[in-house]
């Protein structure tokens with residue numbers, strides 16, 4: 148890599164020519180630009196494939212381009228002509244590959260053959276599919292009990308593959324379904340299920356056209372959901388208020404130029420997005436929202452005209468306890484914890500009060516804390532007080548990450564499945580699904596570390612890199628008898644081998660899926676509960692690839708003594724899988740038929756209809772005290788040097804653990820990823836200067852050393868005491884035992900760390 152390291156503040160709106168230039172650069176790097184441009188034109192079109200990027204919804208407008216800069220990178224990344232084939236593996240040992248960084252690994256191209264690890268040569272050798280499936284089947288069947296195996300899912304897996312996967316695993320006998328959701332929006336699901344009776348967002352895309360105000364918490368759509376900026380800029384142009392809570396001033400939330408709008412491209416300055424931009428401290432959102440409610444309560448007591456009394460009387464319970472909790476929270480607590488002034492919070496509250504229809508959106512900035520469930524419930528309370536659930540232009544909108552992470556849950560990828568779901572599949576398939584809870588991601592790692600779980604199977608994803616406490620997670624995986632990864636590209640997880648290890652290459656979204664000569668489509672569900680079809684048009688990169696559903700079928704046939712379905716006929720025609728989904732999961736009536744309609748169909752949302760699937764059949768206010776502190780208080784006493792709270796986040800040139808490039812344009816970072824964002828006052832407090840190199844060490848309640856080294860200090864507008872750095876480089880710092888209450892989500896946005904001067908040189912060029 149020859150890219151120069153540089154820090155140079157970005158002064159333009161998000162999007163615009165920079166986005167076009169960046170997409171272009173990545174297309175050219177793939178060495179098959181023309182083919183990939185054709186592929187891009189297919190993205191999110193009615194007859195094309197679902198963008199493998201994020202889970203934002205699709206609008207119904209007819210237009211030639213329905214992808215964004217980062218969707219372009221995702222497509223381009225998958226549709227490469229470069230190959231990681233048996234010849235590649237014969238050249239490189241696993242030990243050597245392990246020394247390369249994540250960028251190098253994924254850049255090598257697409258996996259083409261099933262491979263089996265050879266311990267003697269420390270290399271992967273080609274293996275035929277049947278042998279691979281037999282190895283899986285025999286290893287699973289040699290376990291003492293089915294709960295000794297972990298079945299991971301990443302959120303790109305289609306509905307069809309996910310449905311078959313959970314059927315296979317439950318027939319085998321366990322609910323051990325750790326998934327990426329456990330590290331992502333788990334807290335949203337847990338929180339909303341308790342308050343609104345549904346674990347999914349209550350809004351549709353149309354609601355954004357009617358909202359009077361949109362409150363955005365802990366989310367960076369300019370990078371992670373670029374198509375959301377289009378929706379936000381339309382809302383801003385028609386006069387809706389947009390309020391952002393984010394410790395960082397993210398450019399996409401300030402100003403945006405739509406690269407697909409010629410008029411905007413030629414004008415200067417872009418569309419302003421956020422009207423009121425508040426920068427709370429990490430983890431300070433619950434306090435900020437509590438403050439807003441405190442302001443509202445004061446006005447309500449004077450005027451009796453703030454709350455939606457009719458809605459509350461008819462639909463809600465728990466308001467008295469909740470308001471008592473609000474009364475007992477002092478302004479001192481609120482301003483200390485949020486880092487915002489009372490005046491700023493009053494400003495946000497006034498905007499909320501004058502708006503009749505309000506949407507709250509959020510992502511990882513809220514979900515990856517200890518008190519995430521409480522924070523999200525504070526937001527649902529805020530919404531309920533003014534009847535902002537179940538009316539047009541209003542509602543709760545957790546913006547999902549992976550393109551089908553929501554669909555995978557709908558299909559039953561859930562370690563804590565509902566009894567109704569299990570009863571339904573048992574009835575349909577004549578199996579006895581296990582009733583005990585399975586392992587989530589944190590519990591799966593703990594079980595493997597303890598030697599209790601001995602087989603790991605990953606349906607996509609990059610478990611070793613995406614999970615917390617990387618050193619211990621790698622140890623956990625390498626202790627297994629067998630590790631299996633179904634994947635499109637080589638990644639770190641494939642190099643952390645169990646006693647036996649397999650890499651099983653699968654078709655990607657952009658590729659044709661032909662079964663017995665007939666093209667198949669798959670389906671996905673977006674953040675707005677819209678289900679639609681996806682079919683790729685490219686020729687597969689190798690004739691050895693199988694589809695994910697076919698790989699599940701192969702594993703099931705080799706494992707189960709009694710088959711719950713005729714796998715071969717389901718794989719021959721995926722319509723059959725969809726018929727089974729229709730028979731077992733509510734909302735999929737006439738599934739195959741409904742898919743003919745452009746844009747797919749809406750699964751429905753009970754809270755949107757003001758039907759509450761909670762224990763009491765009411766929407767619930769749940770009263771929580773503010774957390775005592777964002778990180779455990781006792782840690783303060785453990786260290787003598789300043790204790791910081793670190794958030795780990797995404798750069799503009801990555802998709803989770805997949806690093807496309809080394810730039811983070813909107814934050815002014817070029818050619819590097821090992822940077823640490825820190826404010827000027829903290830740099831001074833440390834008696835260091837911008838550009839210095841530091842090592843980071845976690846402070847935790849155990850004696851395990853967790854360190855990463857050689858990060859460059861970048862002076863940034865960020866609250867004092869808070870830091871930011873990229874994931875996955877910082878995952879070794881996240882203690883496995885530091886997770887959210889009730890959600891078990893690793894606290895990737897609140898890691899207690901100290902800094903020390905590093906001996907590593909940075910070689911950085913600072914420009915201003």
Ligand SMILES: Nc1nc2c(c(=O)[nH]1)N[C@H]1C(S)=C(S)[C@@H](COP(=O)(O)OP(=O)(O)OC[C@H]3O[C@@H](n4cnc5c(=O)[nH]c(N)nc54)[C@H](O)[C@@H]3O)O[C@H]1N2
Nearest residue numbers: 217365366367371392429430510511512548796797802803
């Ligand atoms: N291009 C691209 N697109 C993606 C992804 C990707 O990696 N690349 N990943 C996909 C996935 S799986 C997901 S889950 C989503 C993630 O989408 P995001 O949640 O936008 O992703 P992060 O980079 O983790 O950004 C977190 C944002 O929250 C802010 N934040 C952090 N802590 C706090 C806090 O305590 N309070 C508040 N108010 N803000 C906070 C950060 O400053 C940052 O702006 O994106 C999806 N889309």
Ligand SMILES: Nc1nc2c(c(=O)[nH]1)N[C@H]1C(S)=C(S)[C@@H](COP(=O)(O)OP(=O)(O)OC[C@H]3O[C@@H](n4cnc5c(=O)[nH]c(N)nc54)[C@H](O)[C@@H]3O)O[C@H]1N2
Nearest residue numbers: 301331607608609613633634635636638795803804874895
């Ligand atoms: N510190 C820290 N850690 C985090 C986060 C954070 O913000 N901070 N975010 C968390 C979040 S929100 C998430 S969602 C997780 C993500 O965790 P994962 O979903 O496990 O990770 P990804 O990086 O998305 O997985 C990338 C790999 O998926 C494979 N892949 C890509 N497309 C396909 C496909 O179509 N089929 C199959 N079978 N494989 C495919 C490729 O081999 C690629 O290497 O990470 C979490 N980890």
Ligand SMILES: [Mo]
Nearest residue numbers: 331332548549
């Ligand atoms: Mo995610």
